[in-house]
Structure formats: structure tokens, C-alpha cells
Amino acid sequence: MASFNADLLDDLARQRVVLFLGAGVSSSATTRAGGRIKGWERFLIDACDAVEQGLSTQVRQLIEAKDFLLASELLQQALGEVWERMIIEEFGQMADPSELHDATISLDQRIILTTNFDKLIEVSWEAKLGNDTHLPRVVSSLDAGHFSILKDHRGKYLVKIHGTVDNPNNIVFSRSDYIRLAFGNPTYTAFLEVLLLSYTFVFIGFSMDDPAIVSLMEMYALRYPKSRPHYILSPKGRPDNILEINRRLRKLLAIQYEPDASHSHLPPLLRDLAEQMRQKRREIFAAGLSSMAEKSEMSSGEVVEQPDASLPNGGNIEE
Known part of the structure; x- marks a missing residue:
């Protein structure tokens, strides 16, 4: 662990x-x-195939230098509505x-x-x-x-x-x-x-x-x-x-x-990490109940158990 x-x-x-x-x-x-949704760099590299050779070379150089913003700007400017369709086709996949x-x-x-x-x-x-x-x-x-x-x-x-x-x-x-x-x-x-x-x-x-x-x-x-x-x-x-x-x-x-x-x-x-988080949530909830019980005993001699409002779902743990 x-x-x-x-x-x-x-x-x-x-x-x-x-x-x-x-x-x-x-x-x-x-x-x-059957594929994978492309990351920023892969998407831009593939988009270079849709523009003329000179611009494609320029954009590829920007991508290699990790200047993705300027590369995107040049492609968006050159492709117009085609750029929008490419975004929808790639990132709208199920x-x-x-x-x-x-x-x-x-x-x-x-x-x-x-x-x-x-x-x-x-x-x-x-x-x-x-x-x-x-x-x-x-x-x-x-x-x-x-x-x-x-x-x-x-x-x-x-x-x-x-x-x-x-x-x-x-x-x-x-x-x-x-x-x-x-x-x-x-x-x-x-x-x-x-x-x-x-x-x-x-x-x-x-x-x-x-x-x-x-x-x-x-x-x-x-x-x-x-x-x-x-x-x-x-x-x-x-x-x-x-x-x-x-x-x-x-x-x-x-x-x-x-x-x-x-x-x-x-x-x-x-x-x-999620399992250790759930264990910590249980500990916080139990500590809250113990503290409330002690306060209740001091004031009235009766123990009243209530959930810790600071925890999600009042401290209820979903396994």
C-alpha cells in the first residue's frame, strides 16, 4: 500500500x-x-496534412518547439470552418x-x-x-x-x-x-x-x-x-x-x-488513494461521534449520536 x-x-x-x-x-x-482521442500535439500534427506544404512545415517546426498556441493559431486561421469540423470530429467521439x-x-x-x-x-x-x-x-x-x-x-x-x-x-x-x-x-x-x-x-x-x-x-x-x-x-x-x-x-x-x-x-x-481516503473519512466520522457523545454526557448524561455535518453525506461511507 x-x-x-x-x-x-x-x-x-x-x-x-x-x-x-x-x-x-x-x-x-x-x-x-477503436482508437484514442488525440492529445494537443498529435491533433496539431495531423491537422498539418490539411494545409499547404509551406504552412505545414512552419507549423510542424512550432510544434517541435512546443509552441502549440501559435501552431494552433496558424492552423485555425488557415482552415476556417474546417478547423471547427476537425475539432468536433475528434473530440466529439464516443x-x-x-x-x-x-x-x-x-x-x-x-x-x-x-x-x-x-x-x-x-x-x-x-x-x-x-x-x-x-x-x-x-x-x-x-x-x-x-x-x-x-x-x-x-x-x-x-x-x-x-x-x-x-x-x-x-x-x-x-x-x-x-x-x-x-x-x-x-x-x-x-x-x-x-x-x-x-x-x-x-x-x-x-x-x-x-x-x-x-x-x-x-x-x-x-x-x-x-x-x-x-x-x-x-x-x-x-x-x-x-x-x-x-x-x-x-x-x-x-x-x-x-x-x-x-x-x-x-x-x-x-x-x-481512494481506499485510504475512505478509511480517513470513517476515522473523522467516528471521532466526531465520540466528541459529540462526550459533550452530551457532560451536559445531560445522555449520549446523542449525530453525523458529522462537515463530511460528505453526513459521514455515510459508500464502499
Whole structure:
């Protein structure tokens, strides 16, 4: 059994964790056509086949340099409506949720954030609702009203911060999209900063290539140097200097797992984390009952057992 940070387990038990899902989660699922939903880089490389040779060469050079935003901007500008159709065709594919999707949902958190455009997370979440009576609310365009998510301790939310395939016009993909909907949107940055201060983030299937998210993490670490860290699931073997940059500049600690091409060790690690979270939740619930019983005995000599309102579902544990 893996060893996890005690503060992280406590936050998970109290649903004070935001699960931040990247493209690696989507690509873990097999589509109905038998393939995988492409990541940002693969999608752009394949899109180069739809433009003339000179532009294709230019864009491929940008992709090789990891300047995905500018590469996307040039392709979007050249392809027009074809670009939108390509996005719908790729990210609108149907797929059965993967083991990684199921393991992620088993962590039983209230808020999931993602930069993914596809529909796989909501499909998986709806299939694993357990005793919940309402579907998670999907938010794909942030405005000031969505700060109410912080106060709604009963509802569950999937926040698709870069848009959804259902509305390609509001997808954040190219440089101009980032300026319009991310970097240039004060609600976007304020919402994420408040979440970073209020919750512990756990990044799953996320490579830290996204400039908007990396910038926010670094500004957060600079402004709040004494705040608690966040976590990223990462295969072993990453260079120590990169891990140190994540710790020092982004307050981001790595939870490492054994590497292989399919990341097969990641779902079992998440299930282990979920089981330890459930055990911690039981301990908190039992401690709450004991404390209430002691107070009741001191005041009236009678023991009155009530659930801990600070825990999900009043402390009821779903196995």
C-alpha cells in the first residue's frame, strides 16, 4: 500500500480537493472506432496534412518547439470552418470510460476541473454516482456567478475551463483563444486563484504544458509562499531538476508511480488513494461521534449520536 501525505488524505476525506484532469485521462479510453482521442500535439500534427506544404512545415517546426498556441493559431486561421469540423470530429467521439476514469471518480470529490473538450468525464461521473440524487453540473464558460460553486457544499461540478465540444466557438485552443478567454479574462484567473487558495489540487494526466495553468501556478506560489502545496500524479523517472522546479516555483509535489507506455500503474494507485481516503473519512466520522457523545454526557448524561455535518453525506461511507 502506498504512503500518502496526511494532509492530502484529510482534504480528500472532507471533499476539499479539486481533481484537475488533463489530456492523459481522455487518451486512456478506447473510442467506439477503436482508437484514442488525440492529445494537443498529435491533433496539431495531423491537422498539418490539411494545409499547404509551406504552412505545414512552419507549423510542424512550432510544434517541435512546443509552441502549440501559435501552431494552433496558424492552423485555425488557415482552415476556417474546417478547423471547427476537425475539432468536433475528434473530440466529439464516443468512448467507454477507461479504468483511469473510474479510478478518478472513485476519489469522490465535489469539483473536477479539466482542460479537455470531450464528453468522457461527464459520462464516467454519471455512471458512478452511487447514492447521489442529482447529476453533476457541467460548467463550460466561466462568469462571476460561478463563484457560488465555492459555497454549494452539496452539489458536484465539472468545470471545463477551456470549453466543450458542444460549443466549438468557446473552445480555448489557439493563441487568440487564450487571450480572449483565459489570459484576458479576469474571471478565469480569479476563479482559479480562489480555488487554489481554498482547495488542494491533484493533477491527473496533466503534463504542465498549458501556459495559462503554469502561469497561474507560478503566480500563486509567488504571492502565497506559505500556502499548502498541490500535487501532480507523475511517472517515476522525471529529472530531479524538473521536480525541483515544480516544488519551488509552483508549490507542486509529485506523487510518483511506476512508468510504462500505458500508465497501467496509475489507476491502482488512485484506487489505493481512494481506499485510504475512505478509511480517513470513517476515522473523522467516528471521532466526531465520540466528541459529540462526550459533550452530551457532560451536559445531560445522555449520549446523542449525530453525523458529522462537515463530511460528505453526513459521514455515510459508500464502499
